[in-house]
Amino acid sequence: MSAARIPDLVVAHGFVVNAAGFGPAHVVVDRGRIVAVLDAAAPVPVAARVIDAAGRVVIPGGVDGHCHVAQITGRYRTLDDYATTSRAALWGGTTTIMDFGIPRDGTETPLAAALGKLELARQARCDVALHACVIDWDATTPDQLTELAELGIRSVKVYTTNRGTTMADDDTVLKVMREMVRLDGLTYVHAEHDAMIVDCTERHAAAGTIGIRHLHRTRPELAEEASVREVLAMAEYTGAAAYFVHQSTPGAVDLVRAARARGLDVHSETCPHYLALDEQVYSGEFPEWFACCPPMRSPETVAALRERFAAGAIDTIASDHSCYDLKQKRERRDDIRHMPHGLPGVETRMPVTFTALCDTLGAPWDPAVLRRFVDVFAAAPARINGLPGKGAVAVGYDADLVVFDPDHTRSVAATDLHMGTDFSPFDGRELRGWPEFVIARGRVVLDGNGFHDPGPTGQFVPRHGYRAAADAIGSVGRYSRAESPALAER
Template sequence: MKTLITGGTVVNSTGRGLADVLIEGEKIAAVLPPGSQLLGADLKSAVDKVIDATGKYVIPGGIDAHTHMEMPFGGSSASDTFETGTTAAAWGGTTSIVDFVVQYPHQNILDQYHLWHEKAAGNSVIDYGFHQILSDVQDSSLTAMDELISEGVTSFKLFTAYKDVFLSDDGQIFRAFQKGAENGALMMMHAENGSVIDVLQKQAIEAGHTTPYYHGTTRPWQTEEEAVHRVIMLADLARVPLYIVHVSAKQAVEQIATARDRGQNVFGEACPQYLYLSLEEHLAAVSEQWGDFEGAKWVCSTPVRSREEGHQEAMWQGLRTNDLQLVATDHCPFCMTDQKELGIGDFTKIPNGIGSVEHRMDLIYQGVVDGKITLERWVETCSVTPARMFGMYGQKGVIQPGADGDVVIYDPNGHTSIGLNKTHHMNMDYSAWEGYEIAGHVDTVISRGSIIVDNNTFLGSTSHGKYIKRGLSQYLI
């Protein structure tokens, strides 16, 4: 199958320009000046399909490097399967995800890795890779890290929160960091001071403060900043690169920026919820249906933070200045009915997570429209840097000959209305982004040369997605 995309503006992180893109089979074969000829013949007559992208952007397929499909957590499981979640991702212009293999205490890491392959294989519309969560750092865990790297799992996540579930103490974190420094892994951290949060939550419940609003107030920015600083120091001591997931507090960004300014290899991840949502408007929300439990729709950790304190603008600034390097979603959806409502009367029992995998590309593009980031920075943070950060660049994250034919045609003159009964394909009974209007539209999505979304029609198949065996991060030194 040969596909020619003509007339569009090709956008990579290094710039933009009018060009035609030729895809042969699963790979990009050429990026050519508009109207180029092949061996003296018009290219249009030598291909199977021509897509006219005049007036539109032609960009590398989006890469969401932080998802949790079918993740068991808080007495429930994330409502998106690999099938529903990757279908939704495709609709939104994302052609690759990196999902987290979950290990709870005493579970065998390699068994969990194989379980995630069973979940995803034959059930994914787009390509997928895996990170590994480490919750029980022992000698066997460190040995498993070496084995997983040979399998293409080259990044590992630990937690400073969730006692008896995910939390590792400083000694365990440091041992894992040392192993990462030895084998070339990229170490990832969920950084909040879980011990302090546990005290604050207990005190809030005892005082009768049980609504979702208090999820945010009992995870104050100080608990994030302290944990970010602590793990940065541990990573410095171990001499290992460090990636902080879902940064939400401006003070945490400052800690990352300070470490980077002194030469430490530290990276920060932004998510749409921390760029747009807030404590006052969302966690405190009230509705006729759910009363003061409405805010449960936006319960996630780290929490959405106060707009009055300027956290959202600090996140956008971090993206502009490269103090935050990329945008992922932490996609971990739960329905309100039978899932989030487990926390009625006790906010600590609300399953933590927001569904965003379908809307990331649109929401960040709106930042281009609003003058918060450039067009090239949009592509860089949503496609290019995730590929480089997680060992996929050259295969993914770029429009150049030899790369996978993962291409999105985006119409800046289109319009997208987000809502449950509008552009919503995630397996949820509500939309966390209800009512958001985007001045742009995903028109065509191509994954490894196959058109999977075109003209508001889904053409994908769960037999299409393949496992991405990732290399080491390009940001290692």
């Protein structure tokens, strides 16, 4: 920024929180980037617009590492598109989403699936990064993965269950891991033991207990943990970095934590619904609202998972956003084998997560709560996935910012949300942590006057390699006192 240029925006007098630093500060934004973070005792710089964030927290825009947009699985397609999902993400304080290029059937290659999503993402209002997905391996797969890596798509998802649709066999999982080592990539894993789930589901079908009210009994905790053990062994054998999506049990988290302690590059993700909901929802009035895999767990499991989450054993929180509506959900609620699984959640990830942390760790203004929240919501997803310019309020980073009042609460009303569906699994819940201002690459898209649709301005974010990312990104959110006294680690 030249001396004569007036910056585009200043977010003044906010309590700025990064994963490793916090303090009162002014954040100066110009041309879509953060150009200065000044101690709040300094005068507020002249700018084209000034947002007074006094009495509020300023954090980096959220990074949702696990979304499914316009996804086709079998005969079902989610009802959203990139315009809808990205607008909902911004409403919920998320400024970067990560989608999956999952082949719709055996005729679509991993490369074609990812390129198709890149084309659809041209309508995004927020930034977008992508994961690839491999279901069936053939001689062309290594070259496809090389081309994807050159495009900046540096992770591949594999499913260890869902036979007949998205499941990859053990040979394929192992080969994907070897390629990710070669390409400095990251293997994303949906880990559930398929043989256990198939057997358990068939037994319930034979007994006539196969409707949605029995979902949690057909996918036992042991199936998740058994699969995690097997995948960790393959990661250790190949030396691959692995990221386990939507972990729902403390046992699965503990397995990953123990593997990390002995030197493996492995990570745990969970989702807001596994922290806020338990299996009792399946005996309620609308059990179809909660059809997802893995299912909700027992109250005791949820309590233990929340303890792991608050203590730092889980790296990230992602929505696993899948936008079906109630007509689709209710069509085969009598048989979970034929109904679509997945929940809408990209817009509610922020308040559900923040509320769960406050309920577990303590007061909403506690710096430990705020820093932990920023880490799982933005910093760690950016760091692990090698997203340059994301996850910190720092000079040179993208001007993706969220301003919110930790004390403010609001009830979820599905009719007030923007995700393109007609329900929310959190409908009626009182939550804290709703964004008041959202800034995406320097554009104010949410303020007291409502939502300001920026149009298809979202950018595709090419990613660094997994191991190269630590050097490229640096120590996210850390400051020296000379650079920013207000934000020096305390």
